[in-house]
Amino acid sequence: MLTGPRSDELLELFLAGTERQQLRCWAQLQSQAFELRDLIWESLLTQPRQANSWASGSLLRLMARDSEMLAEIKIRYPRGWLPCPEGFGNLFEQLQESLLLEQLELSDRLTSSLLREMAGPEAVARGYVYFSEVANFEPNHLAHMDALWWLYSNGRFGFRVQKQLLNSVSGNWENFWQLIAWKANGVWTRYPKNFNWSHGAPEGHMPLVNQLRGVRVLDAILKHPGLDLRPSSA
Structure with a gap:
């Protein structure tokens, strides 16, 4: 019987796969968000804070749907995950x-x-x-x-x-x-x-x-x- 990737493998594929693979994984990740939230958070903490892949932003959105994880995001990144330029108020x-x-x-x-x-x-x-x-x-x-x-x-x-x-x-x-x-x-x-x-x-x-x-x-x-x-x- 064929099975899909394990949860940790799914997350790894989403972070390191091709864009097509990432898009395929996205629906599965959303359905397993609660189960995976600790793994996702640990992965986010190690990702470079730069905009060379949208995978990190998508995982942040997923985490922000959980009120506890949203609070963690705001504590860890008070000015936002992607560092903001100065000026224009906030x-x-x-x-x-x-x-x-x-x-x-x-x-x-x-x-x-x-x-x-x-x-x-x-x-x-x-x-x-x-x-x-x-x-x-x-x-x-x-x-x-x-x-x-x-x-x-x-x-x-x-x-x-x-x-x-x-x-x-x-x-x-x-x-x-x-x-x-x-x-x-x-x-x-x-x-x-x-x-x-x-x-x-x-x-x-x-x-x-x-x-x-x-x-x-x-x-x-x-x-x-x-x-x-x-x-x-x-």
Whole structure:
């Protein structure tokens, strides 16, 4: 009789396997989270705190669904598991916590706030970013924001993901919007109630950048050199 991997083997495969293997293991890990929580926590304590694999972020999300483990995470990593850059109050810490807790609509709103802060005081006062202000973004700040989305979404959300998807449709914005469900049958998806604020959303669905004023802001973000960087680690 064929059987699946033991619990410890399942965790090891998830941490060290290919992305395809990790995705296959993910559903099983979620169903065995309570049984595995001590092993998962021990593994997390030994993982490098960097965004070169989304496996650690996924395990942190899994642990955070348990109130006791969430308390442990907050004690061990008071500013977040992935070290945050300085500045902008505690918006980076808030974004990381909301992504950890799978509060994706809040994460999207915090991302919009951070983009305005990164653009400068005029964008903050105005309430939105001009495409010409995207050049003001510090590369490491944009890299960190994007890494947080990627880390806590099984590698499915973030600006780099959106850039890859736009390239996959040869830069055709109409096809891109349909692909990430910002449009359906030629009609814009109504914000916020018709967006899918869950990990079941289409790849690249988040974070949102308002397209009603045109594509130039998002286009500038997707071309920003910060998306070619990896944020600093601990």
